[in-house]
Amino acid sequence: MPLALALSALPIGCTADEKPAAPPPAPTRQPEPRAHLKEVRGDVKLKRATGDEWLAARESLPLFENDKVRTAAGASARVLFSNGGMVNLGEDALIGIAETRPRPGQERTDLTVLKGQVDAALETPATQSLSVSTPSATVQAGREIVFR
Amino acid sequence: MRSALFFLFWLGTTPSEREVVVNERETLSQVAERTLGDPNGASELKALNGLTSDAVPAGTTLKLPPTEDRSRALSALAAARNAVAQADRNAARREEASAKLREAETQFQSADYVAAAKTADSAWALLSPGAGQPSTFRVKVDEEGETTVSVQTGPPVRVRAEDKTQPVNAGEVVRVAKGQAPPAPEALLNVPQPRMPTDGHRFKFAPVKGQLGPVTLTWHAVAGAKGYEVEVLPPEGTPLRRTLSTTQWQLPMLPAGRYRWTVRALSESQRSNASTERLFELTEDKVALEVGKTNWK
Numbered sequence: 452m453p454l455a456l457a458l459s460a461l462p463i464g465c466t467a468d469e470k471p472a473a474p475p476p477a478p479t480r481q482p483e484p485r486a487h488l489k490e491v492r493g494d495v496k497l498k499r500a501t502g503d504e505w506l507a508a509r510e511s512l513p514l515f516e517n518d519k520v521r522t523a524a525g526a527s528a529r530v531l532f533s534n535g536g537m538v539n540l541g542e543d544a545l546i547g548i549a550e551t552r553p554r555p556g557q558e559r560t561d562l563t564v565l566k567g568q569v570d571a572a573l574e575t576p577a578t579q580s581l582s583v584s585t586p587s588a589t590v591q592a593g594r595e596i597v598f599r
Numbered sequence: 600m601r602s603a604l605f606f607l608f609w610l611g612t613t614p615s616e617r618e619v620v621v622n623e624r625e626t627l628s629q630v631a632e633r634t635l636g637d638p639n640g641a642s643e644l645k646a647l648n649g650l651t652s653d654a655v656p657a658g659t660t661l662k663l664p665p666t667e668d669r670s671r672a673l674s675a676l677a678a679a680r681n682a683v684a685q686a687d688r689n690a691a692r693r694e695e696a697s698a699k700l701r702e703a704e705t706q707f708q709s710a711d712y713v714a715a716a717k718t719a720d721s722a723w724a725l726l727s728p729g730a731g732q733p734s735t736f737r738v739k740v741d742e743e744g745e746t747t748v749s750v751q752t753g754p755p756v757r758v759r760a761e762d763k764t765q766p767v768n769a770g771e772v773v774r775v776a777k778g779q780a781p782p783a784p785e786a787l788l789n790v791p792q793p794r795m796p797t798d799g800h801r802f803k804f805a806p807v808k809g810q811l812g813p814v815t816l817t818w819h820a821v822a823g824a825k826g827y828e829v830e831v832l833p834p835e836g837t838p839l840r841r842t843l844s845t846t847q848w849q850l851p852m853l854p855a856g857r858y859r860w861t862v863r864a865l866s867e868s869q870r871s872n873a874s875t876e877r878l879f880e881l882t883e884d885k886v887a888l889e890v891g892k893t894n895w896k
Contacts, residue, residue, distance in 0.1 A: 564746075568739040576734035576753050577724040586744030588760040588775040592734045592753070594678050594723060 484513030485548050485561070486532045493526030493542075514548045521545040522567070532561055536581035536593075541568040549584065560584040617665065623657045630655070634663055643669075647710040668712035675719035676703055682726040696725040727754040729769055736767075746775045747868075749787050774868050788864045788871040791827060791846075792819045796879045803884040810852035811881040816860060817847040818874065824864035830873070831860045855881050 488497070488508055495508040500517030508520060508528065522528060522544045530538045530546070540546060544567025549560040560582040562569075573579045576593035583590040619634050627650075631640035641653065648661050655661070679700045686693045699722035706715035724730040734753030740746050748767055750756045755766035758773055758781045765781035767773050773784040794817040796802070804811040816829060829848050831839040834856040841848055842865065857880045861873040 564738055564740050566740055566742070568737060570737050571735070573734040573753070576732075577720055577727070577730045581734075583738050585738060585740045585746040587740075587746045587777040587779070588748070588758050588781060590736070590738055590746075590748050591757040591759070592736055594675065594720065 482515050484515055484533070486514040486530045488512045488514060488520065488528055489531055490527070490529040490539075492528065494523035495526050495528045495540075496521050496523075516548055516550045519545065519547045530562070532581065534561075534581075535574060535579045536561060537572045537574075538562060538581075538583075539570040539572075541570070543567050544569060549582075560589060617663045619661050619663055621655050621657050621659045621661060625655075625657065627653045627655055630661065635669075640664075642708045643710045646708070664710060664712060668716070672703075672707055672712040672716040672719065675716040675723070676700075676707060679703060679719040679722040682723045686726045690726065692725040696722040699725065729754045744777045748773050748775070749869075751787075772869060785866075785868070786823055788823055788866055788869045789821045790872050791821050791824070791862045791864050791874050793860070793862060793874050793877045794818050794846075796877070798877045799879070801880040801882060803882050805884045806855075807852060809854065811855055811883065812852040813849050814853070814879060814881070815847055815849045816862070818862045820846050821864040821871070823866055824871075825867060826865040828863045828865055828870070829860065830862075831858055833858055853881055855883055 488495075489510065491508050491510050496505040497508040497512060497514075498505050498519040498521075500515060505521070514520070514530065520528065520530070520540065522540050522542055524542050526542055528540045530540065530548075532538070538546075545565045546567075546569065547563040547565065549563055562582075563584045565586065569583070571581055571583065571592065573581055573593045578594060580591065580593035582592075619630060621630055625633075627641040627644055628638040631644055632638040634640075635643070643664055644650070644661055645653070647664060679696070683693065683697055683700055686696065699718055703715045703718035703722060706712075706718060729752065732753045734756065735751040736753075736756050737749045737751070738746065739748075746758075748756060748758050749772040750767050750769050752769050755768045758765045758767055758775060760775050761778070761780040763780035765773060765784065767784045770787050771784035772787045773781050775781045796814065796816070802811070802814060816831075818827065821827075826842055826844045827846065828840065828842050831850065833839070833853070839850070857878060859876050859878050861876050863873050864871040
């Protein structure tokens with residue numbers, strides 16, 4: 452099998468005199484969604500980390516690092532994190548999905564609340580965790596989050 | 600063909616992502632430090648690779664722990680160690696939790712990461728009140744960036760600011776100003792329960808200048824409340840709102856119709872959720888009207 456792999460890695464028409472083939476490039480990894488948007492009600496907008504535009508949010512949209520979600524008056528939405536944490540956004544709220552990788556001297560967070568109110572829930576806090584940062588504090592629920 | 604053979608050689612000599620080759624004059628502790636960032640990880644490598652000695656010949660390929668399982672176990676162990684360290688020495692379950700933590704540490708050293716995480720989690724849960732219940736809490740950020748955290752159910756939520764961590768238990772609330780450490784939490788204000796009128800009650804009044812009433816709304820007092828905010832929604836038009844320090848409000852005379860009302864408790868730093876909505880109806884007393892119209896001689 453390794454032989455077949457090695458031979459198939461050779462370009463067509465490769466001759467014995469050519470230089471050895473370089474190792475194949477690492478496949479580009481698709482970013483993993485950190486959460487999904489659910490129960491979108493009213494005027495809810497989403498801004499991707501990669502864009503500048505606020506777009507209308509839709510049910511089940513994946514949320515990635517540094518994406519932002521905002522709700523207008525009378526609107527609401529639910530953010531479901533991959534680890535089971537759930538956050539309900541009230542009206543007039545602005546949140547950001549935090550980065551996954553830990554940074555030295557900084558606590559890991561899942562979510563940043565910049566404005567408004569969120570109601571958070573962990574079904575099994577003994578095995579789950581949720582960390583919310585705000586302009587004035589960091590809130591950690593469930594099991595403590597420790598990085599090495 | 601030579602290039603194919605070179606590639607085959609490259610494949611054969613390059614260890615896979617979760618393996619490592621021992622270098623010349625490298626000890627197992629050094630391998631652990633190089634690969635796991637921890638010289639104490641030598642025991643894990645030993646267990647994982649079924650080694651009987653710390654001396655491993657150069658060129659030996661060693662299996663490395665699965666990153667995710669190990670990281671999860673480390674996190675669970677750290678949480679359990681903190682919980683044991685912070686628990687009151689006389690806490691009823693401290694001994695039991697300490698024994699479980701020791702068991703988890705042994706499982707970790709034996710590279711049984713899944714079991715270690717599970718045992719460490721159970722040690723943490725023993726010392727965390729409400730750990731068996733779902734954790735529900737609210738985070739509110741106002742225009743000035745001030746944060747209010749209130750905890751409804753589950754184990755304590757940790758609020759951290761300015762290098763101080765403040766546990767907030769279920770039924771408590773804390774407000775953190777920008778640049779300030781979290782203060783001691785206070786009891787969460789309960790939602791007031793409306794008393795009278797009962798839901799759906801229909802009042803009959805003789806109209807006075809086309810208006811009916813007065814109706815008095817009452818509700819049960821809430822511990823810690825300094826006042827109450829009442830909102831009355833008429834069938835149409837602007838809602839009536841009043842903040843009172845008592846547990847009743849005599850409404851002004853109102854036009855006939857169906858009215859909905861709610862009440863919230865207030866303290867210096869809190870505004871509770873609104874009570875469940877109650878409904879009352881104001882109708883004209885027909886009998887009284889007819890008396891006025893009789894044509895008696």
